[in-house]
Amino acid sequence: MKKKKDSSRYKNYLFNYKVWLSTITGQGIIDEDKYRILKLIKEKGSLKAAVKKVGVSYRKAWGDLKTAEEHLGYQIITKQRGGKEGGTTVLTSKGEKLIEAYEALQEKFDDSVEEAFAEFQRKIKENQ
Amino acid sequence: MKKKKDSSRYKNYLFNYKVWLSTITGQGIIDEDKYRILKLIKEKGSLKAAVKKVGVSYRKAWGDLKTAEEHLGYQIITKQRGGKEGGTTVLTSKGEKLIEAYEALQEKFDDSVEEAFAEFQRKIKENQ
């Protein structure tokens, strides 16, 4: 049995919300999972270790990162096969900028939507 | 070949975002599709007509609405079989409140995240 992963941003309300970014053609750029993987790559220097912790398959994460790079038009990670450790994956400086931008975005979202959520809930509550 | 439906909220940026609400246990309450269906029910008085326009199967929409009602704890639509037209589906007043609250939420999102998006994009642009 696989544990169910949920990348929602939990709020102090009855409801969740999720946000993710994609290109206008629908290609995924970054979401909570990919963000966590990138953070762990930065920490561990290994994609394999990162996906294990996040609980997503290596195959999928590898493909997702490749897709994201293609659509961004630049590399966010640099990978190496072989060597003492078997190989490594590290963030490029652009990759670091990406996660910083994503963090800032999430922070702004958290702040700015709080009121919207509170109001939604208040309106829904009137229905009880 | 089925046409791919996308319930993203398109912005004047390179990116999209999607928002949807669920209970904290992950049960879907409302998203863009369900919102559109409810609007069309209000307009047409028919679930069948609504799902046709939105492009989702009657079977699914019917089940989703039922689930949403179970988790909200009240009815958002009232349905009738038989009669001149074969049957009808209309919104309850609580259903109307729900879509109003959802509209207000989306509006607030649109307003409040605009700045966050702009800043994200500005940061990402530095990467080019």
Place this chain on the structure above:
DNA sequence: TTGCGTTGTGTTTTAATATGCATATCGTGA
């Protein structure tokens, strides 16, 4: 030169969702 551990990638399997189909139920109006 062999083994190790990780990246790289196609193929197969599995699981989750949605669709499609079949058929019952109902209420009006002809």
Place this chain on the structure above:
DNA sequence: TCACGATATGCATATTAAAACACAACGCAA
């Protein structure tokens, strides 16, 4: 009382995304 058209719902099929699997490729270190 019969046909119509929409709702109601189980079930079988199809679709899709993800996971699992299986190896190849690589480079260091013993």
